[in-house]
Amino acid sequence: MQNRVFVMNKHGKALMPCKPRKARILLRDSKAKVLKKEPFTIQLLYGSTGYKQDISIGIDSGQRHIGLAVTSQDKVLFQGEVELRQDVKNLIDTRRIYRRSRRNRKTRYRKARFLNRIAKKKDNWLSPSVASKVNHNINWIKRLLSVLPKADLHIEVGKFDMQKMKNPAINGEGYQQGDLYGYQTVKQFVLARDNYTCQVCKKKGGKLKIHHIIYRSLGGTNTVNNLITVCSNCHTTKNHQTGILAKWCKDKKKVNKSYKGATFMNILRRRLYAAFPQAKFQYGAWTTLQRADLDLTKSHYNDAVAISSIRKIKAKPTSIMMFKQFRKKKRSLHEATARKGRKIPNVTSKRNAKNTRCAKGFWLNDYVKIKDSNKKGYISGFSQSSCYIKDIFGNYLTTSDRYKQVALSKLDRLSHYNNWSKQEINENMYQMN
Template structure:
């Protein structure tokens, strides 16, 4: 991953993180952003460090969630409806995420351990094979091209996608106080807030909203309501004002464990 971030890295550079040479996180963020407001692009002046994903919504203090903005842009209005709100909603990233690459590196090692007879196939070869077969760029078409097939008789029209779902929060305590609190919450009782079940429904149940075609997975509960998302993390709602959907308006299709499965049209497929 370090090589992908910095192709020139070598030697001790692998032992030196992003913050190496900086005394504080704020100093690093300001230097990284060239002391320039990333909203209005004005350099200098009174600069502030802004959380892209708000702390109140679970945003962290890591450098990937911090960005430089000036005091004129760092306003309540921008937090509520302006550019800062849009950044938060769109989950703007300062740097490219390497989460997918990390996962694939782990998966590759496991596959080669399980199937020692497997061989490497590089993207340049796959691109040529896919072009010969007249297939569009996508993960599933890459798999078809790699298989060695010589002719395509029927192209797929629907795709089955799988996604892992975390039912339980990792942390049982908080090292620092939440926004609005003066003391840290170091009691493991916080785990009791991880509601897994409510009124006959469980987390990650695949459900249908009555009197509509909307189908999705329960991602969380709030008393007699819940949050429903599709496999692309889009909220499915009844009212444009509220994300919550009443449990009384749901019909369970299937009960799932930690995996979500959804069949979609090929035209709706998104290349990640």
């Protein structure tokens, strides 16, 4: 089963998604036209009855990835994942260096300005790196709502509750979930903090357990600083007593890591509350239980399926729609450091000369296929009559073991994209990456 295609009627109102085969037939017979590419949506050119069913949207919000899912009547109609940009802060820092260096070189008097201070900006101001991620979370939810008829919206706003970390005894109307919710909240906090990686053998995935660094029998507590993530291979009776686990806990008595991700989710949660007051919100502690009941593996798109409140799955796509934003321009006026392949910085080249957007009919971010092979990817840069090609995961696709470049004459263009890369991949390929 493949992901469904979103459909709009000729008046611009959303209809039920259809199968890809039906969409191809409608486009072939000129009964529909392509309306959007992210997500792929067609618009009918003739009248339709507009029969609709109950639909639910599941959103696994986050600072690195967004899980998307659309379910209806025990069926998963669409599942996907959006990878957000993580380079905004570094790019802004680089721009700041260029600006200050330029001002130091040109020492003319600059009149003081007081209206561009952060403290004078509006109350809803966010730093550009945070604002970028928050806006993408909100915009992708709006994209799904715009192509679906009156869907119920379910959003996960964090893996754990920060308020629970401050007061483990909190209860009442805020939770009404009992002791199990508290246990799952702390557990999800530790798993997210350790990036779902065993802290002893550094292996990711598999069966993970929560281990006390200082045993409770020796006065240890259930606080997050006394808990670590370990895999089932390391979490054995022998390792508890004299093995590698006991040695690791002896060397490291507590775990202190940045809670930057949790802070971002607190910011995002408030923005989502304001943007979608009609949505149903939940924490990752309950998502874990729902995903276990559905017998789904851990992933962002499977989390979104569980969040959508589906109780039983009769049909589910075997592929995932992956979205990733592509940056097409290098905006710096000059280079502060030499690029790879150059001994000195290229300070004489103009901005446009360093931004080759097209060559011989191919454009940046075009979806291409290497002839006489099954390799498909996106053009990430040009080098005279050749180019660099990457897949949706950022891996280079080449024709030889020696060079990363691929000649443009060996390519066939499959589709033209602008700033978003989109690719439908198999679940096995997703797990490998």
